[in-house]
Amino acid sequence: MNEHVYTNYRLQLPDQEVLGTLVVRDGAIADIQPGLVAQGQNGDGDYLLPGLIELHTDNLEQCISPRPKVRFPLEAAVVYHDRELISAGVTTVCDAIAVGDITPTSIRLTQFAPMINAITDAQTHGRLTADHRLHLRCELAYEHVCDITAQFVEHPLLALVSLMDHTPGQRQFANVQKYREYYMGKHHISETEIDAFIQDRIEAQQRYVSQNRQQLVELMRSQNIPLASHDDATVEHVQEAIADGAVIAEFPTTIDAAKASHQHGLQILMGAPNLVLGGSHSGNVSAMELAELDLVDIFSSDYVPQSLLQAMFLITRQTQKPLYKAAKLFTLNSAKAIGLDGDRGSLAVGKRADFITVHDDGIVPRLTSVVRTGRRVA
Template structure:
């Protein structure tokens, strides 16, 4: 029997904080008790909370292409990505794999297959420290979005499908000028080309979006895969998501959309970078504004893995809510959203021993260890 004892930690339990002792046996939480014992690892009063669960991160793309025209081998990039996540305290991740894009030269039109292959292979061979799942981000204006996604519908790692529409003039880019700045800066589209590019994207939406949406919604229902809407900006967008059977509303861009999503019981997901930076880079609703009125259920690191843990301590300092409440946004709530709450997401006897220990100096929280299934991995 393999046993570890962690004592004198501020244990963040589902409904309270307890200064106490956690006992791990064979990768599972075997006992939780208040008080300090004489044996085991002494935490000196640091925090101990469940491993973080990430539903939407583009970090693998950054590891593949850290600079324009640079392409790292997919297996190496997947390992770099895994190590960045585990060092940020993430023990379960849904890797966001884009199926299609609005730019016709984007690597997102061709890289989904080798990205999925690298994740699958790394998981099978025990190469990863994090438990990896798949989140297929389906761009509705991409002609082949449904056909590609359907190929992976029975993939054992597929946990989430989201419906994207980055057509200019709506959702994330309701402000056309913001859209121009973003795509000219990120994708190198010139000022002379951008108006024609915008018109082409609008036409593609009219041709492909409705058909792809209908087929993808039916696929998610048939295969019982969790479905998310993305960048909802209006009440009508949310009502469409509800009709589609979405369970998650990713990054609503307005207060009206967030309120409507909450009214219908959708789990509202917002970005940790938005929280830390004090607002959206696209000029949309502030995540903290939604947090302060209890309209956020899940936090995602999006494109900065280290921001996930920091966001929870930031919310605690801003709202006065205890860590055991704010941590739900990155632990049990995302676990529930994709049906994993039975074995992870909270410190409870019988669950996987996935947890992190954290020292907080009042400025920034600092991870001191990451444990997955009872084994220290960072």
């Protein structure tokens, strides 16, 4: 029998904080009790909370291509990505794999299958520390998105599919000037090329989006795979998501869309970088504003894994919510959204011993350990 005792920690239970003791036995939580014991690891009053659960991160792309024209070997990039997530306290992750893009040189047009295969192989052979699942991000204006997605719809790691439309004038980029600035900066499209580029994107949207959306929605329904909308900006967008059977609203861009999503029971997912930075880099609604209005259910690190933990503590300071309530936005709610809450996402007897310990000095919270299935991994 393999047993570990953690005592004198501020345990973040589903409905309360308890200064007490947690016992791990054979990879699962065996006991939780208030008060201190004489044996075990003494936390000196630090926090102990569930491992973070990430539903939407593009971090693997950054590990593959940290600079333009640089391509790391996929096998190495997957391991780098995994270690960055674990070091940020993420014990379960849905790797966001984009299917389709709007720029001809994008890795999203060619690397989706190699990325999926590399993740699957690494997890199968024990090279990964976090538990990895797949989140397919389907670009609706991409001609071949349906055929490609159909190839992976029965993949055993597939946990979530989202429908995206990054057309200028739509959703995240309703402000076309913001679109111009973003794509000229990120993809180095020149001033003379950008207008033709925008027109091409608009024509592709008109040609493909409607039929691709219908086919993908039908495909997800047939496989009972959770569906997410993406960058909803209007009440009409939300109504479309409801009709599609979506259960998650990723990154609504306006307060009206967030309110409508909440009213219709969609789980609202926002980006932790938005909250840490004090606003959206695209000029969209503030994540903190939505958190203050109780219009956020889940936080994702998006493109900065380390932002998750800091965002959680910022919420407690700004909104006066107790930490155990704020923690659900990063743990239990995420698990529920993809049907994993039966064995993870909260500190409860019988659940997997996936948890983190944190010291907070009031400036930036510091992760002091990460435990996955009872074993310390960071």
